[in-house]
Amino acid sequence: MSTDLTGRVALVTGATGGIGAALVDRLLEAGATIVGTTRDAAKAERDDRYSLIEADATDRASAARVVEEVERRHGAVDVLVPNAGSGTTRTLPDTTDEDWDEAIAVNLTAPFLLARAAVPRMADRRFGRVLFVSSLAAFTGGAIGPHYAASKAGLQGLVGFLASRYAASGVTVNAIAPALITGTTMGDALPDDAAAHIPVGRMGTTSEVAELAVAMLGNGYLTGKTMLLDGGLLAR
Template identity: 40%
Template sequence: MPVLLPDLNNRVALVTGGSRGIGRAIAVALASAGAAVAVNYRQRADEAAQVVTLIQGAGGRALAVRADVSAADEVARMVAEVEGGLGAIDVLVNNAGTGTFRDIDVLTEAEFDHTLAVNLKSAFLCTQAVLPGMRARRWGRIVNLSSVAARGAGAVGVHYNASKAGLEGLTRGYAARVAREGITVNAVAPGPIDTEMAAPLKAANIAERLPVGRLGAAEEVAQIVMMVVGNGFVTGQTIAVNGGLSFI
């Protein structure tokens, strides 16, 4: 499906968790708009390499960079590697996340901590790492991938709810502080999207509960990310992409 593309020629983008699913779709869309794209991954090197090959095959610039984005030292190394290979980072998409399904009766402290580290702390670390350069150049776009679970019951668990609600608060806090420096910070909140993570939702036939009658496509989320990347007047917002499951 076509994506309305901003002009990102001479811009560099970093997509965390960009090797598959929504992250992959966003990385490809950014490259289609002219950006050089760093595809972050933690474990799936082969899939990250496939995204890079796809972008390069279309005439774009890309590299894969491994890092656990919940660890400060690895984030610092990742950003240095991207800057050395592609240039200063203009667009940051904090997409990396985890969503292990756990009910409150079996959820452990370790699982809660891990979820907040991957889904929330990582966005803080990556944002802090790229902000100085964006502020110096007085231009930047930061997009955080939230979820319908940030403002609803959700199906994954309270650990996931908390991480995504925190991410939206982080979004608003940064947006208020850097808007006058040419930097926008927004969140995109998908509902059930047809990706690997949504397998349990597909098994439960959740699509029948959605007003549109189907799961979303990763490319539909990418369209909204591209919209906010291309708009310098929208900041501090959370944009829902959920097939009418909820209205926020």
Template identity: 40%
Template structure:
């Protein structure tokens, strides 16, 4: 029988945007299963170092690597650094993202393009970079961190909605192409989560409107990531983790 939780000893995981919030919780969760974890960051160097230190204190292996994953050259350098110091990437969690609250009257082309680059293009670039190795080994797990905004109105703005809806389309497209090669591709779609970006959610009293009556915890998203990493029969799916905000 397959294990109820993934056993990732001798596997290498990359978590983009892994220094804070959902990325931090996911990095630590993957390390707890035995994976060596590359913690990608762009600006949060100290936070990334703290995640690495926490993993190492627990007896795991980790590496903090700076890269702008919306830039192809940075992604190439990122993957090369991971392969040299940890090994080839077996598990990719495309978590890097941006969420600037802008309404339609003030949304600019620059902000629209930036949001799609960070939230969507980065997942494409990182997936393209690790897929050849996964295909040659005939094993891989790719998890894209989407959002409830991909299928609902959301609070951030239409630029964010579009980027996350595109990410779920990317998920299904890749899943259909590589399933027979031992690679699964899924998305996890958080609802309102209590992170350092949750200020507007709290100001809008979003928690009071959720059936569970609270915001989600980052560790609850990490649990969902582990679930799809550990299940070889789930692919092309979006797992909603939203406190009952919707039942789609």
């Protein structure tokens, strides 16, 4: 059975990137109305079911402002996907304070602030779906750097805290953890032989990430989980 989110309003940050754009397409197919965020003011436009607004994930004040704007336009945020991400490849000695601060700000603080603004209101309405975008790096340390791995691992603690406290109010909270995905900034920067290390023999696609994400968002019995999508790299 396909996921039906007709009448639901979704907020997707980083909506114009590879995974974000694929997720928007799948959510539209599922019937949702979507507000996405972008850092490019020229893309901030709208139509009946999909609109874009300008927001900077490093700006702490923008999270509450974005949630309030979505509620002003559509009355509620039913589905929250903090998808915007940041990660520049660094070794431990090369990781600057600025690298660390940006990764934590975009990958962990911004999702927390969005959840803090949206989840209590979801609970009041007795319905909500939250899906954080983690990474295989949260489990293995990955190849991007310590700043990226730590920021993505922090999301798992956030999932556990929120899921256990809001499940009875109709709010599910999960994370998806993709790895080695083509059509993304990180995936496209990988060496040509990257797929040789993946058990399924190829890299994943943004549409496969979006397909799993929307399935998770449509399942009211799934909460408190981080789902790996990594071609079999980490068997668990």
